[in-house]
Amino acid sequence: MIKLSTLILLLAVAAIPQDANYDEAKIPAFVLPDPLICSDGAKVTDSQTWMHKRRPEILALFEKQVYGKAPDAPVIAYDLLESDARALGGLATRKQVRVYLIGDKKGPFMDVLIYLPNKTQRPAPLFVGLNFYGNHTTIDDPAVFITKSWVRNNKEFGIVDHRATEASRGVRASRWPIRRILRQGYGLATIYYGDIDPDDEGRFDNGIHPWFYKKGQTHPAPDEWGSIAAWAWGLSRAMDYFEADDDIANERVIVMGHSRLGKTSLWAGATDKRFAIVISNNSGCGGAALSRRRFGETVKRINTSFPHWFCDNFKKYNDNEEALPVDQHELIALMAPRPVYVASAEEDRWADPRGEFLSAKYAEPVYQLFGLQGLPSDEMPEVGKPAVGTIGYHIRSGAHDVTLYDWRQYLRFADRHLHEKGMK
Numbered sequence: 039m040i041k042l043s044t045l046i047l048l049l050a051v052a053a054i055p056q057d058a059n060y061d062e063a064k065i066p067a068f069v070l071p072d073p074l075i076c077s078d079g080a081k082v083t084d085s086q087t088w089m090h091k092r093r094p095e096i097l098a099l100f101e102k103q104v105y106g107k108a109p110d111a112p113v114i115a116y117d118l119l120e121s122d123a124r125a126l127g128g129l130a131t132r133k134q135v136r137v138y139l140i141g142d143k144k145g146p147f148m149d150v151l152i153y154l155p156n157k158t159q160r161p162a163p164l165f166v167g168l169n170f171y172g173n174h175t176t177i178d179d180p181a182v183f184i185t186k187s188w189v190r191n192n193k194e195f196g197i198v199d200h201r202a203t204e205a206s207r208g209v210r211a212s213r214w215p216i217r218r219i220l221r222q223g224y225g226l227a228t229i230y231y232g233d234i235d236p237d238d239e240g241r242f243d244n245g246i247h248p249w250f251y252k253k254g255q256t257h258p259a260p261d262e263w264g265s266i267a268a269w270a271w272g273l274s275r276a277m278d279y280f281e282a283d284d285d286i287a288n289e290r291v292i293v294m295g296h297s298r299l300g301k302t303s304l305w306a307g308a309t310d311k312r313f314a315i316v317i318s319n320n321s322g323c324g325g326a327a328l329s330r331r332r333f334g335e336t337v338k339r340i341n342t343s344f345p346h347w348f349c350d351n352f353k354k355y356n357d358n359e360e361a362l363p364v365d366q367h368e369l370i371a372l373m374a375p376r377p378v379y380v381a382s383a384e385e386d387r388w389a390d391p392r393g394e395f396l397s398a399k400y401a402e403p404v405y406q407l408f409g410l411q412g413l414p415s416d417e418m419p420e421v422g423k424p425a426v427g428t429i430g431y432h433i434r435s436g437a438h439d440v441t442l443y444d445w446r447q448y449l450r451f452a453d454r455h456l457h458e459k460g461m462k
């Protein structure tokens with residue numbers, strides 16, 4: 039008789055993709071595209087040529103082949119649903135703002151939860167990030183509205199029939215040290231990503247996409263936005279609102295995201311230069327990790343498990359990474375000259391920590407065009423020893439998650455760069 043525990047173990051092992059490679063020795067030889075060679079063969083030697091010629095080329099390739107092109111910015115509308123100048127025992131001013139994504143109050147909307155520090159001067163610099171299960175999961179604050187959007191079921195969090203409930207209030211607070219962020223003089227804004235586009239496999243008949251379909255269209259064209267591009271587009275709509283809010287320093291907005299939402303924060307930073315600093319936490323394949331290494335999660339694997347995240351053109355690169363006209367170091371380079379931080383976790387091998395480091399490192403030549411230090415470490419830093427220039431990188435101990443350790447580095451990184459610019 040096979041014991042139940044053995045059976046569970048066997049089933050768990052069976053669930054691990056058999057084709058995933060975790061052996062550095064088995065990484066295929068590859069040549070990365072050079073961010074500094076233009077499509078006409080010209081070499082980029084100055085920041086002007088980068089900004090006006092090469093950068094737009096790379097951005098267009100990512101749009102067409104990887105994430106898909108999002109619609110132009112609409113004029114948004116918004117309503118302040120609720121605010122409290124003495125939230126969290128007086129530490130913060132809370133605002134909950136409904137942003138109407140196409141400017142029509144009968145159309146789709148997302149709710150932005152904002153805390154601003156009361157102790158420091160306004161306008162306040164701000165971190166913004168999407169969350170996985172609803173704004174009310176990020177903090178133990180009974181005043182935060184519970185989303186009515188589709189949410190992934192999660193028994194542990196009390197989410198059944200795809201509806202968030204009171205039971206999940208604060209369940210993800212460990213990923214959002216809001217009081218600490220406030221005490222350090224920053225605001226925090228967060229949005230439930232499913233308000234923009236539900237993360238339900240393969241469906242494009244709900245969320246934001248149908249609002250932009252041409253007559254008769256039922257699915258984005260091969261080069262049109264997948265879900266990651268939609269979530270990033272939503273972050274830009276939040277930015278539109280921040281620009282209209284005098285309490286927020288819109289030239290000091292830092293976009294941060296974890297995992298699929300780390301892929302999203304990178305794409306938001308690439309497509310929208312209004313984000314002053316960009317942070318990727320454990321973003322892995324299709325985020326910071328180099329695709330050509332095929333370590334852990336691969337292009338084929340991600341396109342199979344999550345066919346809706348990227349544009350359909352990206353599927354051409356399943357088991358065919360060398361044909362990609364870009365790789366993810368060029369995504370990091372699109373942030374230049376803005377500061378960008380890439381974070382890995384030691385046990386998060388699925389996301390390929392070394393591939394995340396190398397991407398950050400190989401973005402360096404672009405930063406050097408601006409006379410900036412890139413990532414001040416030629417070797418992969420040791421666990422718990424961040425390397426920080428205009429590009430920052432760390433690998434911490436532990437699993438795929440966002441921890442206080444990660445946030446401490448992000449706050450320090452933001453402080454350092456805003457100080458340097460005389461902005462804090």
Ligand code: GTR
Pocket residue numbers: 296297298299321322323335340343
């Ligand atoms: C995993 C996926 C990763 C990462 C993660 C997450 O299942 O393979 O690429 O995005 O989900 O977002 O939690």
